[in-house]
Amino acid sequence: MNNIIEVKNLTKKFGDFTAVNNISFDVKQGEIFAFLGPNGAGKSTTIKMLTTLLNPTGGHISLNGFNPTSQSAKVRKSFGIVFQDPSLDDELTAWENMEFHGVLYNVEKKLRRQRIEQLMTLVELWDRKDSLVKEFSGGMKRRLEIARGLLHHPKIMFLDEPTLGLDPQTRNHMWTYLQDLNKSEGITVFFSTHYMEEADRVAQRIAIIDHGKIISSGTSQELQAQTQTASLEDAFLKLTGNVIRDEGASSTDKLRTHRQWRGGGRR
Amino acid sequence: MKTIYIMWIRELKRYWRSKSRMVGSLGQPLLFLLALGYGLGATFQKAGEGNYMNFLAPGIIGMSIIFTSIFSGIQVIWDRQFGFLKETMVAPVSRFNIMIGRTLGGATIAAIQGMVVFILALIFTSFRPYNWFLVFPAVLVMLLVGTMFTALGTAIASQLEDMQGFQLIMNFLVMPLFFLSGALFPLDGLPPVLVIITKFDPLSYGIDAFRILLANTGHYPLSLDVSVLAVITFCFLSVGAYLFSKIQI
Numbered sequence: 001m002n003n004i005i006e007v008k009n010l011t012k013k014f015g016d017f018t019a020v021n022n023i024s025f026d027v028k029q030g031e032i033f034a035f036l037g038p039n040g041a042g043k044s045t046t047i048k049m050l051t052t053l054l055n056p057t058g059g060h061i062s063l064n065g066f067n068p069t070s071q072s073a074k075v076r077k078s079f080g081i082v083f084q085d086p087s088l089d090d091e092l093t094a095w096e097n098m099e100f101h102g103v104l105y106n107v108e109k110k111l112r113r114q115r116i117e118q119l120m121t122l123v124e125l126w127d128r129k130d131s132l133v134k135e136f137s138g139g140m141k142r143r144l145e146i147a148r149g150l151l152h153h154p155k156i157m158f159l160d161e162p163t164l165g166l167d168p169q170t171r172n173h174m175w176t177y178l179q180d181l182n183k184s185e186g187i188t189v190f191f192s193t194h195y196m197e198e199a200d201r202v203a204q205r206i207a208i209i210d211h212g213k214i215i216s217s218g219t220s221q222e223l224q225a226q227t228q229t230a231s232l233e234d235a236f237l238k239l240t241g242n243v244i245r246d247e248g249a250s251s252t253d254k255l256r257t258h259r260q261w262r263g264g265g266r267r
Numbered sequence: 268m269k270t271i272y273i274m275w276i277r278e279l280k281r282y283w284r285s286k287s288r289m290v291g292s293l294g295q296p297l298l299f300l301l302a303l304g305y306g307l308g309a310t311f312q313k314a315g316e317g318n319y320m321n322f323l324a325p326g327i328i329g330m331s332i333i334f335t336s337i338f339s340g341i342q343v344i345w346d347r348q349f350g351f352l353k354e355t356m357v358a359p360v361s362r363f364n365i366m367i368g369r370t371l372g373g374a375t376i377a378a379i380q381g382m383v384v385f386i387l388a389l390i391f392t393s394f395r396p397y398n399w400f401l402v403f404p405a406v407l408v409m410l411l412v413g414t415m416f417t418a419l420g421t422a423i424a425s426q427l428e429d430m431q432g433f434q435l436i437m438n439f440l441v442m443p444l445f446f447l448s449g450a451l452f453p454l455d456g457l458p459p460v461l462v463i464i465t466k467f468d469p470l471s472y473g474i475d476a477f478r479i480l481l482a483n484t485g486h487y488p489l490s491l492d493v494s495v496l497a498v499i500t501f502c503f504l505s506v507g508a509y510l511f512s513k514i515q516i
Contacts, residue, residue, distance in 0.1 A: 079357075
């Protein structure tokens with residue numbers, strides 16, 4: 001099998017701070033790959049560089065054979081993504097969000113309408129298609145985002161902490177679906193998570209990143225053998241230590257606080 | 268083309284669905300029209316400048332257009348905060364088209380707001396356009412002014428991380444642009460400093476054009492107004508599109 005993602009000596013600096021420090025890894029086509037690490041380890045930054053949202057400071061990325069910096073349009077066509085934070089338009093309906101995505105990705109109208117119905121039925125949101133997204137719960141938004149990410153039939157699906165705040169039912173449902181899709185369509189799945197049992201259960205290969213460096217990679221068994229531990233969680237803790245990490249408050253958090261003070265009101 | 272269309276329709280849908288925004292944004296122009304229009308009307312007349320309401324209404328139309336359009340541009344920050352910007356930024360379409368679509372959407376909304384103020388003025392005040400046929404070209408100028416300021420708002424918003432800078436923009440950009448544009452007073456016989464400032468305020472030319480078309484009084488020739496607006500709009504659009512395309516998240 002060939003590598004659909006190749007990363008060599010990738011580095012990202014924000015001023016003096018090195019968020020991602022000279023990392024290299026490969027993901028094979030059709031693989032389910034987990035990217036683990038404590039808060040602030042560089043997971044999201046790496047995913048942003050892979051998905052053309054950030055330009056690397058140094059190193060080389062090849063995604064589906066293309067370079068995210070110089071061939072961004074081709075790279076963007078190759079993947080679907082579910083971000084860590086919601087990225088839906090709250091003021092549009094669920095169906096409109098799907099339609100919007102389909103138009104942006106140039107999915108032909110008839111096919112688009114057909115797939116929207118199919119995907120929304122699958123994530124059990126078809127009966128809510130005309131509801132505004134702002135009325136949705138966190139889990140429903142996630143399901144809609146997954147459906148949306150798949151609408152243009154990407155080769156790679158990126159999921160940045162996709163199950164954060166989801167109940168076990170939804171989480172299970174989501175993974176069953178993604179695993180089916182991985183088998184039937186050969187979609188490569190690249191995801192990050194804090195739930196070790198999730199990575200243990202679904203990922204074929206795992207990379208652990210800490211302080212911007214990949215400190216270990218392999219199957220869950222390999223990681224456990226390497227650290228002489230009995231579970232992936234123990235292996236993870238042994239590799240990354242027990243110290244609790246603080247992540248700088250994102251501007252979104254600051255804004256939320258700010259809005260609370262001012263009594264909310266979006267406009 | 269499809270990208271531009273879908274971005275445009277999105278802006279309109281969002282506008283149409285937020286009734287509170289629509290209603291809320293009309294209170295201020297109405298207040299200005301009634302308080303200033305009737306409050307200063309007699310003095311204006313005595314000074315030999317004619318009907319103040321007819322003079323003021325185009326200015327207030329300009330006010331609602333600049334507020335609405337800068338605000339539409341600033342929406343980029345909201346989209347950044349609430350994540351939707353990422354969805355458009357990872358899509359395989361040119362960011363230039365995304366920016367143009369958004370801007371035209373903002374301009375359309377601004378022109379609609381301008382027309383609503385026009386209608387409010389007809390209902391609640393003594394304002395009447397001097398020639399009904401010239402309302403149509405006035406709408407075109409509203410679109411042009413709307414495009415100009417939405418592009419400016421987008422350019423600024425592309426550089427901002429969060430809404431903290433919003434007050435700054437309102438107080439140090441939008442308010443001065445409005446008050447120094449001749450929206451409320453005639454541009455003739457001003458102190459030299461103010462003459463220079465109003466010459467550099469792009470809104471002056473927009474409001475002057477509205478006034479020529481709707482009230483048959485103006486300071487500059489219409490051709491000059493429209494040329495200046497077109498050139499500045501082109502500049503703001505270029506800068507806005509460039510800065511927008513360089514956004515990293």
